[in-house]
Amino acid sequence: MEGSAALGQERVDKLLWRYSVPAMIGMVVNALYNIVDSIFVGNGVGEFALAAVAIAFPVMIILMGFGMLIGVGAGSLVSIRMGEGRKEDAEKILGNAFTLSVLCAIVLSAIILPFLDPVLQLLGAEPNILPYARDFTKVILWGSLFMYVGFGLNSIVRAQGDPKIAMATMLISAGINVVLNPLFIFYFQLGITGSALATVIAQMVASVWIILHFLRKKSYLRLKNQYMALDFTVVFQIIKTGASPFLMQIAASVVNVLFNHSLLLYGGEIAVACIGVITRIGMLLLMPIFGISQGAQPIIGYNYGARSYNRVIEAVRRASYAASALSLAGFLVVQFFSESIVGVFNQNAEFIAIGAKGLRLFLLLLPVIGFQVIGANYFQAVGKAQYAIFFSMSRQVIILIPMLLLLPPLFGLNGAWAAAPLADLGSFLLTGYFLFKEIRTLRQSETL
Template structure:
């Protein structure tokens, strides 16, 4: 029995563990190197470096959005086609995904580099912050194609039944970045540009690693020249399914911009730096949840394609239990050690006070995020893009953006911190209602 067939035959609990653990480890390490990056920047460049990276963050989120559009859309289709035992079309999807990644990433880099300064100023970069943000973002944009290849195609490695190899991709990139960051910042004195350069080099190595997998004999799916030519039906399907995470990331970019403007108004540049720290820690806390979500995706997609709905139901249930448990552990860590965690990034007492309080409030609803993430992932995994988009956008746009604009008028800076948990509660209720209806339908099919 090969790895793909195991998705429909092995015990669900065993599969979920096998697929989620590598994803959790890989994503944790990936998030950890972002945290370590910020620690190095905060201590090596100072508060202005943290502010610059936070100002530039929406641009990075937009680039990530296009990577998710293709990577998640293609990997979901690959899972479903493999469940249908249609390997030839799965390889066609892989080839089209590579073409889409190459074209979109290069186009984004050109646009970003041409209009870099106006973009950064529009995102809130003050004159003293602009040179730092420009240096950092320019290098990231130059290496954009490597990030898209490594991140986008790694999803397909997981979808074809190789979660450990997908984890190795992330580990290699993360570990290299952690080694290069202090080397470039503290030994070679390259400043904030050194941190960006470390990231790009790490992403380049990751991209080479992923491409080599699909070119060697050990992969189930392989690159074939004829599959690189765009098939508009496949392109359309990839975009349709990937639209939910794409808009989620775009919305995250808009949200970050709104947060930054609100933080500048109610707390100044130091509050923006604090939010940069809070965002990194939030990502670290959410990565185990997203790891379980990613681990469940190929199991759900394969069995849904194979019409084994009892296994789909069991996967969703066990994934919710696991994600909820991990999110509660993360909640306890943040609430108990919030100020100590923020203090790792910088020793400025004002920054620690701002960041510690913000972290505690923003992650106050973390225990319910695990459920919401798995519930939304279910609709993504079975190809119901409209529902996945609805639940994603309900949290990121329909609820969160109005809260960011409204709550600070009554509670000032505290209102900005409160916007996130308010949206978490509302989105979890909405997603839960629809998931309950969907799973009841599966039981009678």
């Protein structure tokens, strides 16, 4: 209980540091093992395998989208309920989130697996890429249960005031993956199947660890049988609150498909392999920003529930400054060291040339993304899902998809890369406008 009480009493800057640093470490390590995966796949299996992972990525995004629907939705609600002093309701959300995670994994795998080849072909898998994409995605789908449970419950661990436990979960998963990946790919010669198998085993161990945490008495919230039966009022609240990141992931999957098709048309299979690497580099640079966002979420949600609006405003302000500084640093690294970064994944000269230019263009407006992420997260944290959904869809659907349809026919491969920063700019302007309006309303409410 000490952790949850501190959310309303301790200095905001100290809280943000204490909650954000473990989240940042966990998420950066998580992104690093995805980077390491790609390095092992690119150097141990080849460019076709890298392209296969990029082709399969939209499927993985959809799976993660459902995980975020449950995990982020439940985590936001738990923070608010704890701020309101409603522990039993928070435990009911935890139990329902666990059951939803299991059901989602079973249903989605049962739907996708029988039609896996047609799905991958629709996503752009050419005959020489399809076998790799099939082997990789099949294993990921069979093991998706562990991804759902691990991600969903870990969001609630952070929300209840245990950021170090949440960090440990991610470190466990990442550590096991990094050890098993080269072992399966190089020693056992399992190729891309080995990479997927390493990921699933790592997620399995992490999910068992997080379940055990919620069964221990020292956890403030407990996983109890009586709360695992689905309460459809609770389910609706979880889905409503988590709809923004879910829709963002679904839209990202559609965007990924359009990217793959555009890149295949204007840059060939090497360009498709490059986007897989570029998205992983982008995620690595964004993970510290998402860590700050996740660290701020329980602080914002708890104090919003407790009507301590000045603390909410301070948390948003400090998180925005920190996220913007990190996004600027990431931008400078990309612009000055793009060739060296891309070259780590594969030494093919054409791959490096296409990938380095794509990386610089794709992340051209990285400096504004930090503020945009924190702004969207504010609306998520306080339960105003409609705003968060709008911001998510504005980037992925309203701006990015039209850009992907218009720019590549006019400017070729450069047009495909340039679509992303234009979408980032539009989303930044929209988020800023609505967030400043919201902050003004909070200030007025605090003075009443």
